[in-house]
Amino acid sequence: MDQWTGPTYYNRPQLKAAPFDKTLVGGYVFLAGLSGGAQMLSTLLDLTRGRKARDVVRRGRQLALLAPTVGSALLVADLHTPKRFYNMLRVAKRTSPMSIGTWILSAFTGFSGITAVADFAADRVPGLGWLRRGARAAQVPAAVAGAGLGTYTASLLSATSTPLWAAAPRALAVRFAASSVASAAAALSLFSRDQKLRRDLDTVCAGALAVEVAATVVADEEYRRTGVDEALKSPSGRLDTIGAFDVGTVVPLGLLAFGLLHGGRSRPLSSMASLAVLGGSLMMRIAVIGSGDVSASRPDISLRFMQKR
Amino acid sequence: MHPRAVEHSQSDLDRVIPDEAELTAGVRIVPGRSYGFFTDTTLCIGCKACEVACKEWNNLPADHLGLTGDSYDNTGMLSANTWRHVAFIERDVRADNQSPFQSGWLMMSDVCKHCENAPCMEACPTGALFKTEFNTIVVQQDICNGCGYCVPACPFGVVDLNKVDGKAHKCTLCYDRLKGGLEPACAKSCPTDSIQFGEVAELQQRAARRVEKLHEIGVSSAYLYGTPGAPGGSGDYGHLNAFFLLTERPETYNLPAEPTRPSNRVLPSLVSGLATMAGLTLAALALFTRNR
Numbered sequence: 001m002d003q004w005t006g007p008t009y010y011n012r013p014q015l016k017a018a019p020f021d022k023t024l025v026g027g028y029v030f031l032a033g034l035s036g037g038a039q040m041l042s043t044l045l046d047l048t049r050g051r052k053a054r055d056v057v058r059r060g061r062q063l064a065l066l067a068p069t070v071g072s073a074l075l076v077a078d079l080h081t082p083k084r085f086y087n088m089l090r091v092a093k094r095t096s097p098m099s100i101g102t103w104i105l106s107a108f109t110g111f112s113g114i115t116a117v118a119d120f121a122a123d124r125v126p127g128l129g130w131l132r133r134g135a136r137a138a139q140v141p142a143a144v145a146g147a148g149l150g151t152y153t154a155s156l157l158s159a160t161s162t163p164l165w166a167a168a169p170r171a172l173a174v175r176f177a178a179s180s181v182a183s184a185a186a187a188l189s190l191f192s193r194d195q196k197l198r199r200d201l202d203t204v205c206a207g208a209l210a211v212e213v214a215a216t217v218v219a220d221e222e223y224r225r226t227g228v229d230e231a232l233k234s235p236s237g238r239l240d241t242i243g244a245f246d247v248g249t250v251v252p253l254g255l256l257a258f259g260l261l262h263g264g265r266s267r268p269l270s271s272m273a274s275l276a277v278l279g280g281s282l283m284m285r286i287a288v289i290g291s292g293d294v295s296a297s298r299p300d301i302s303l304r305f306m307q308k309r
Numbered sequence: 310m311h312p313r314a315v316e317h318s319q320s321d322l323d324r325v326i327p328d329e330a331e332l333t334a335g336v337r338i339v340p341g342r343s344y345g346f347f348t349d350t351t352l353c354i355g356c357k358a359c360e361v362a363c364k365e366w367n368n369l370p371a372d373h374l375g376l377t378g379d380s381y382d383n384t385g386m387l388s389a390n391t392w393r394h395v396a397f398i399e400r401d402v403r404a405d406n407q408s409p410f411q412s413g414w415l416m417m418s419d420v421c422k423h424c425e426n427a428p429c430m431e432a433c434p435t436g437a438l439f440k441t442e443f444n445t446i447v448v449q450q451d452i453c454n455g456c457g458y459c460v461p462a463c464p465f466g467v468v469d470l471n472k473v474d475g476k477a478h479k480c481t482l483c484y485d486r487l488k489g490g491l492e493p494a495c496a497k498s499c500p501t502d503s504i505q506f507g508e509v510a511e512l513q514q515r516a517a518r519r520v521e522k523l524h525e526i527g528v529s530s531a532y533l534y535g536t537p538g539a540p541g542g543s544g545d546y547g548h549l550n551a552f553f554l555l556t557e558r559p560e561t562y563n564l565p566a567e568p569t570r571p572s573n574r575v576l577p578s579l580v581s582g583l584a585t586m587a588g589l590t591l592a593a594l595a596l597f598t599r600n601r
């Protein structure tokens with residue numbers, strides 16, 4: 001058959017957009033990335049630096065509690081029958097990233113909870129110092145689950161028929177993963193009083209941002225190739241291309257690169273970049289969900305996307 | 310007359326006719342076999358009896374009252390409350406070489422496709438969506454928690470959330486009727502047999518014969534949508550239990566030409582994401598160790 005050029009059926013949507021509240025779900029995806037990344041980085045710091053990075057490690061373990069608490073609440077709030085949230089635990093399905101994610105979040109909640117509680121108790125309760133070893137043991141599986149927590153959300157979007165999410169599954173996953181690590185490094189850098197440690201965290205952040213920039217460029221190319229790029233011209237798309245990419249990724253990458261090349265001693269510069277990264281990471285998730293919805297409600301985009309290639 | 314119809318000469322019956330589908334559709338409904346619809350759009354007259362029968366049997370409310378201005382299609386689209394939708398496409402008769410009194414209109418009664426590899430069911434994280442003993446896909450209303458993930462999973466825009474009860478809804482292929490040996494309401498009500506109910510393998514053969522017949526009598530554009538290897542049956546869908554005979558390209562009827570199976574993207578996506586995580590972790594580990 002020849003390539004389809006139109007017309008559509010009275011311009012009526014051919015797909016149904018996901019009934020997700022993009023702020024609630026986008027907020028969760030951001031917190032999942034932040035918490036997962038924070039657990040990963042604080043585990044790495046605890047294993048390599050130990051006592052010297054004590055404060056930042058503790059902050060990381062606290063940040064890791066955001067997804068299990070606030071994040072889970074956002075997810076339940078987005079359900080249309082919230083009182084049945086526990087039905088998510090009835091099955092485990094590898095074809096459903098939402099089911100995979102349920103179990104990743106459950107594992108992460110358990111291990112991160114043990115890590116944070118054991119850490120807290122070891123510090124505050126006399127005679128419980130031995131619990132610190134429990135925290136060190138639990139943080140490793142927590143970090144592994146954290147890696148999953150920061151990435152499965154991209155699979156969740158890509159494993160749908162929504163054109164913009166389905167068009168570039170690999171690039172979107174790299175983008176989400178890199179943004180998770182960048183946001184966690186940025187948050188930990190904000191809390192870091194030790195200059196050397198802050199410089200290292202800023203370096204990690206800059207590296208992750210560079211990966212994110214590359215993945216975004218690749219994703220945009222895929223969007224053009226598959227004809228879904230028009231969804232990026234919507235307000236949500238602009239939030240992604242201008243807000244999340246330009247302001248939230250490229251600018252802080254420039255700031256961090258500038259700062260690091262000049263010795264990485266400027267805390268205001270580092271803080272400014274970190275705040276931009278955190279804002280960009282949140283905006284990116286909300287914008288990707290929103291522009292995906294646009295691509296699903298436009299039949300010209302969805303019918304063009306589902307052509308033989 | 311069907312031989313079994315002789316047993317029921319009166320219209321006022323004192324009991325349910327056992328295996329009624331044998332009388333109305335010529336098929337006995339047996340658990341373990343695969344049932345579906347063959348919708349032949351060349352026979353559709355746009356009467357919307359299927360829409361009405363579906364609403365009546367399933368107790369579904371109207372979506373909206375009023376006119377859309379888009380031909381006779383005031384239903385709009387399939388939704389949580391609308392499980393059959395007749396599409397109207399007004400084509401310019403003079404563009405064809407048909408004689409002027411003939412209508413060039415296309416009409417198609419759309420419905421849930423009950424995919425062999427159904428993306429909505431694969432996406433469902435609660436197991437509310439399941440495959441029945443009749444090889445159809447049904448949402449269990451007592452389990453669905455309204456996460457809405459089945460909605461974007463469907464490449465046909467069929468599944469929808471009802472904001473009032475907070476659950477996902479779609480055509481059940483009259484699961485309750487099948488259990489009672491009855492033909493689904495829409496197919497039973499169809500006055501032209503545009504909607505045919507039966508065993509999928511048998512329907513596919515019947516449909517292939519129909520396409521041959523149409524080609525013979527000059528409708529060379531007739532083809533099947535949703536049979537193995539055909540448009541709609543692509544991208545790992547296997548086949549659609551509710552499939553169609555069309556005479557224009559799928560997009561004309563708001564159907565995707567080559568839908569892809571969403572769950573095929575899970576692995577590439579997870580692997581890419583986790584590889585990124587692993588790479589950044591190793592880089593961070595090297596940095597943290599070196600600057601110790």
